[in-house]
Amino acid sequence: MENSADDYRIQSLDMDTQMLLKTALKDPSSVNLEKVSDILVDQSLKDQVFSKEAGRICYTIVQAEAKQNNGNVFRRNLLTRLQQEFKSREETRARSLQEWVCLVTFICNIFDYLKVNNMPMVALVHPVYDCLMRLSQPDALMNEEEVDCLVLQLHRIGEQLEKVNGPRMDELFYLLRDGFLLQEDLTSMARLLLLEILEFRAGGWVLSSTAHKYYYSELAD
Amino acid sequence: MSNWTRGRRREARDNEHDNGSSGPSRWSHCRKRGVDGSLRANREGDAGPEKGGESDSRKASFTTPESTGPVSRCGRKADWGSQVENDEMRRDVHRDMQRYRRRILGAEVPQRERKISSGSSESCDSREGENIETDEAVLLRRQKQINYGKNTLAYDRYIKEIPKHLRQPGVHPKTPNKFRKYSRRSWDQQIKLWKVKLHAWDPPTEEGQDKVLDDIEELGIDDVMDIELDFPNLTDFQNAPASLATHSRSLEGDDDCSGTPVKIQKTEITEEPDLA
Numbered sequence: 001m002e003n004s005a006d007d008y009r010i011q012s013l014d015m016d017t018q019m020l021l022k023t024a025l026k027d028p029s030s031v032n033l034e035k036v037s038d039i040l041v042d043q044s045l046k047d048q049v050f051s052k053e054a055g056r057i058c059y060t061i062v063q064a065e066a067k068q069n070n071g072n073v074f075r076r077n078l079l080t081r082l083q084q085e086f087k088s089r090e091e092t093r094a095r096s097l098q099e100w101v102c103l104v105t106f107i108c109n110i111f112d113y114l115k116v117n118n119m120p121m122v123a124l125v126h127p128v129y130d131c132l133m134r135l136s137q138p139d140a141l142m143n144e145e146e147v148d149c150l151v152l153q154l155h156r157i158g159e160q161l162e163k164v165n166g167p168r169m170d171e172l173f174y175l176l177r178d179g180f181l182l183q184e185d186l187t188s189m190a191r192l193l194l195l196e197i198l199e200f201r202a203g204g205w206v207l208s209s210t211a212h213k214y215y216y217s218e219l220a221d
Numbered sequence: 222m223s224n225w226t227r228g229r230r231r232e233a234r235d236n237e238h239d240n241g242s243s244g245p246s247r248w249s250h251c252r253k254r255g256v257d258g259s260l261r262a263n264r265e266g267d268a269g270p271e272k273g274g275e276s277d278s279r280k281a282s283f284t285t286p287e288s289t290g291p292v293s294r295c296g297r298k299a300d301w302g303s304q305v306e307n308d309e310m311r312r313d314v315h316r317d318m319q320r321y322r323r324r325i326l327g328a329e330v331p332q333r334e335r336k337i338s339s340g341s342s343e344s345c346d347s348r349e350g351e352n353i354e355t356d357e358a359v360l361l362r363r364q365k366q367i368n369y370g371k372n373t374l375a376y377d378r379y380i381k382e383i384p385k386h387l388r389q390p391g392v393h394p395k396t397p398n399k400f401r402k403y404s405r406r407s408w409d410q411q412i413k414l415w416k417v418k419l420h421a422w423d424p425p426t427e428e429g430q431d432k433v434l435d436d437i438e439e440l441g442i443d444d445v446m447d448i449e450l451d452f453p454n455l456t457d458f459q460n461a462p463a464s465l466a467t468h469s470r471s472l473e474g475d476d477d478c479s480g481t482p483v484k485i486q487k488t489e490i491t492e493e494p495d496l497a
Contacts, residue, residue, distance in 0.1 A: 076302035123304035
C-alpha cells in the first residue's frame, strides 16, 4: 500500500504522461498542475479501475503541494474540473453510461480521500448525494452497472456521508427501499445488491456475519 | 441545504467588503497569485474557467444587495475550490484564535488563568479576554483582507528584506491584529494604512513580475502565522506550532481546557534558542 508510483495503476498511460504524474507526485511545483488534474480526470472518466484509484494519487499530490509551498493550485484545478463534469452529468449519462459511472466513482473517491481538517470537504457533500440520488432513480436501477456503482460507493463512503448529512441519507434510502419493493422490472441481481445495502446500513454500516455468509458464500467457491 | 446557504451568505458579505475598500485594479497589478489561486504565470489559461457556469440554480435563489456589485469575483465563489479554501481558512482562523488566547492569557494573567483553566473555554475570559474578537464572520473577513495584502509581491519582498526582529513599530508595516476588538471603520483604516506602507516594497515596475516567482518558496515558516503581538518577548512562540495543519487535531484537543500557562511557558523556553 505504499506510494510507489507503480502502485497507482498509471502504467496504462503513455510514457510521457507517466513521467509527468511521477514528477507531480514528488515535486508538484515543477509541473503544470492544471494539466495534471486534467489528465487524472480524463483518465478516470475512461477507466473505471483508475477512477477507483485516482483519489489516492490526488491525495498525494495535494499533500506534496501543501508541504512544498503551502499551495493548493492542484486541488483548485481538480475541483474546478470536477465541478464542470458534475454540471454536465446528465448529458454524460445520456451519452455513455460507462463514463457516467466512472464520474460518480471518481467524485466519491475524491470525497473519500481528500479531507480538510480531517473532515470531508463540505463542498462535495451535496454533489455526491446528488450523484447517488440520481443512481437511485427508477431508470438507473434498471441498469446493473449503475446499481453496482451505487452500492459500491455506499459501502465505501456511506457512513461518512451519513455523518455529515443524515437526512439526505434517509431520503436516499427511501428511494432504495421503494425501488427494491415496488419496482417490478428489476433484475434479481439488482434486487440482491439493493437488499444487501439496505441490510448493510441497517446494521450500522456493517454486515452481520450471517448476512455476509448469505451474500457472499457463493462467491467464495 | 443550509450549509450551502450559510456558506454563500458569508462569502457575499466578504466580497462586498473586499470590493469596496480597495479596487481590484489598484492592488492587483503585483499579485503573485490570481483570485483562483494559481500563480500568475498560468494566467493565460485562466480566461477559460471564467465560464458562465455560475448560472446554477442556487445563485438565483440567493441574492443579496451586495452581490449585485462587481460580479465576477462573487460568482466564482460558488466553485468548489473556493468553498474548500474557505472551510480551510475558517479552520485556520479558529486555530490561530486558540493560540492567541492562550498566549495573551498566559502572558498577562497567569494566576487567574490557572484557576480558571479547568473550566470550559468560555470561562477563559479575563480582562484581556474581553477584548478578543470572537465573531467568526468578522475574523474571516479580516483574515481575507490580510490575505489579500500578503498575496503581493511587495509583501514577499518586505518580509525578505526586513527580518522580523529588525522591524520597528511605527516605521515598518505591521499586520493589524485581527483578534482585537476594533470598529469596522478603525479596522479598515488599519488595513488601508498597512497596505499603503507595504507599497513601499513594490517591485520595480519593469522586471519584477517573473523574477519573484522563484522567491516564493523562501517564505519563512513564521510568516505562515500572521499576528504580530504587542509582546515582543513572546513573538517567537509563533515558530512553535506553525508547523501547520497536521497538528491541528491535537492542538484543538487540548484547547478546550488544558491549555495551561505552565505548558505554554515550557514551550517558550524550548523555543528560546531560535531567537538567535
